[in-house]
Amino acid sequence: MYIKKILLAIVFIGLAIAAYFAYYIYNIMIHSNTAFNNDTAYVYIATNADYNDVRQQLEPLLKDINTFDALAKQKKYVTNIKAGRYAIKKGMNNNDIINSIRSNNLPIMLSFNNQESLESLAGRVSAQIEADSLSLLQAMKDESFLNQNSFTNATALGMYLPNSYEFFWNTSAQQFRARMLKEYNRFWTSERNAKAKAIGLSRDQVIALASIVYEESKQVSEQPRIAGVYMNRIKIGMPLQADPTLKFAAYQLPEYKNTVIKRVLNIHKDIVSPYNTYKNIGLPPGLIAMPDISAVDAVLNYEKHQYLYFAADAKxxxxxxxxxxxxxxxxxxxxxxxxxxSQGINK
Structure with missing residues (x-):
């Protein structure tokens, strides 16, 4: 009889402990555990991050990190970390939070425009995704990649078309580059390729000329006419005499570093450079900056006219x-x- 009572007591104690444990787990799963006031907080989990890295980001956002720890271990999240950008909504419970950061990697809209060089592009992109500027620049300048895809150091920037693109935050440098190549090839439709062939220019030459057109004018309505001027010069063997190329050539020289040329002078026309289109006939070896797509299409659809010259309109x-x-x-x-x-602009 005495043994029966002991066994019954053990059973009841076991049931009580199980009930308490079940209640505890239930409690930490359904109660809100967010401590921020905004509607949404974002967590950025790096590639190769471990649970401690995630925990450090979560701790300021949660009321009770310990209850989160308990459920994370129970659901085996601590050994199954996934890189990415994740949202935590105000009022979420621990279970919701774990489900979100385990399987709901949110994309970001990555954008860039009018970058002057691969270096500036790498800096712009690295501010938006996980890949750092050094790894991006190395990927962009990788010689085997450039050779394989018929680019040079001078034309490589032309592969990156200014726009907004959807990416996951944890995109690597190589993944970014591969996506941009895909977008570049998608841009060059059979129609655009046919137009380039019809005007006697390669893709690289179209983009090189577009970069000059874009640096001359940001007015979309005027770009086809400016492109027409340069095409007329190319047809008759006249130097392009494009002032933006002189600025580009100058900025490659030590004496012009960290300066802004507001007025092109005769001294600039004497710069020895393949980008000096006053001295050299034809197009330069590459683009001088990243042109908008409008300028690329302006070259492909340049205006047919008899103009050979243009100058900025003072009025x-x-x-x-x-x-x-x-x-x-x-x-x-x-x-x-x-x-x-009259404005005191002398150089």
């Missing part, structure tokens, strides 16, 4: 005056030079 900022003859161009150019002088 319509951002626009240009076009001329068919050198004498008329000199009048337009002199007007703009006088405007620059």
């Amino acid at each position: 319509r900022f951002g626009f240009h005056k076009f001329a068919k003859t050198l004498s008329q161009h000199n009048v337009n150019a002199q007007e703009y030079q006088q405007y620059l002088s």
Whole structure:
């Protein structure tokens, strides 16, 4: 009889402990455990992060990190960390939080435009995804990749078309590069390729010319006309004489580092560089900056006309005056030079 009572007591104690444990688990699963006031908080889990790394990010966001620890161990999350960007909604319980950071990797919208170099592009992209600027730059300049895809150091920037793209935050440098190559090849449709062939330019040459057009004018309505001027010069073997290429050539020299050229002078026309389109006939070996897609399409669909010259319009900022003859161009150019002088812009 006495043994029966002991056994019954053990059973009851066991049931009580099981009930308490079940209640404890139930409690930590259903009660809200967020401590922030915003509607949503984001957690960025790096590639190769361990549970301690995740815990450090979560601790300021949660009311009770210990109850989260208990459930994370119970659900085996501590040994199954997934990299990515995850959202935690205000009022979530521990179970919801674990489910979210385990399986709901959220994409980000990565954007870039008008970067002047691969270095600036790498910096811009690294601020938006996990890959750092050094790994991105190494991937962008990788010689075997460039050779395999018919790029050079001078044309490599042309593979990256300015736009907004959906990426996962934990994208690597190689994954970013592969996606951009895919977008580049998608951009070059059979129609665009046919247009490039029809005007006698390769893809790289189209983008090189587009970079000049874009640096000349940000006015989309004017870009096809400017492209037409340069195409007219190419057809008759006339130097492009594009001021933006002189600036680009100058910025490669030590004496022009960290300077801004506001006025192109005769001294700039003497710079020895393949990008000096006053001295060299034809297009430069690569693009001078990242052009907008509008400028690329402006080259492919350039305006047919007889203009050979253009100068900035002193009365319509951002626009240009076009001329068919050198004498008329000199009048337009002199007007703009006088405007620059009146503003104290001498270099």
